[in-house]
Amino acid sequence: MKKLNNLIKPIVEKSGYELYHLEFVKEGGEDYLRVYIDNEQGIILDDCVKVNKLVSEALDVEDLIKDFYYLEISSPGIERVLHNDRHLQKYMGFNVKIKLKNLVKGKKKLEGILEGFDEENVVINLEEEEISLNRNNIITISLKGEY
Template sequence: MAKSKIEDLVTELAVPIVENAGMELVDVEYVKEGAHWYLRVFIDKPQGVSLDDCQMIAQRLDPLLDEKDPIPHEYMLEVSSPGLDRPLKKPADFARYAGRKVKVSTYAPIDGKKEFIGELKGLIDNEVVIGICGTDKALPLDKVSSVRLEIEF
């Protein structure tokens, strides 16, 4: 769950803009896909994010990015909702979504597996704790690559 320097800087720039608009910054992602670079900013709010919300945040963040110029080449800025399977990144996320079903992915196999699905118990002593078939499984946070809400139908 490590971040790049660019993602950290963009996070610093975006947090005040997003919070002043009454929203939460969920994540910042800077990735290369094919020949193109993308800077993705994921925002959320309790009643859900609209296209107007995304456009407003992009319009406020874009000039600040141009001024600070943290990315030395061309890229696409995308602002969107994290979706129903939103990632859990901050300690507050783990508390807020305790009791929900999550999918935990690890960098390397733990007990022969790299993916675990279960009920989130929380982030306890730097471990992601989930309940699987009545047994709690503690996964060290430094071994976890991602934790996402699992969509239930």
């Protein structure tokens, strides 16, 4: 993944976007390289098409993935997963959904306002009560879409 990231990130950034997340997954027996891009104005289809062409050309030249795969370029979406500290910092004060491995307050899913974080914990405001969640207990944190 590091080689893929090192190849793709400069292409995305030179095109005027942020590389939000990169993943290589197997679904239904097929391999997918998913490149999530973002910028302050949001992402439209033309942005994805532009980045797809550039990334596809670079991947063909470098030949880092030997087996057949599908390349997908996408926006992280309104209910985007927050993957790292940079994402957590950007969305402080936003409503989030958190999926947990073990029960907290009798639940494995919590919704609240992202209040803070450090190396070990993420803090949310849950109905006027601050709750500190150990990162090892967190499966995913995503924005709660406001419709």
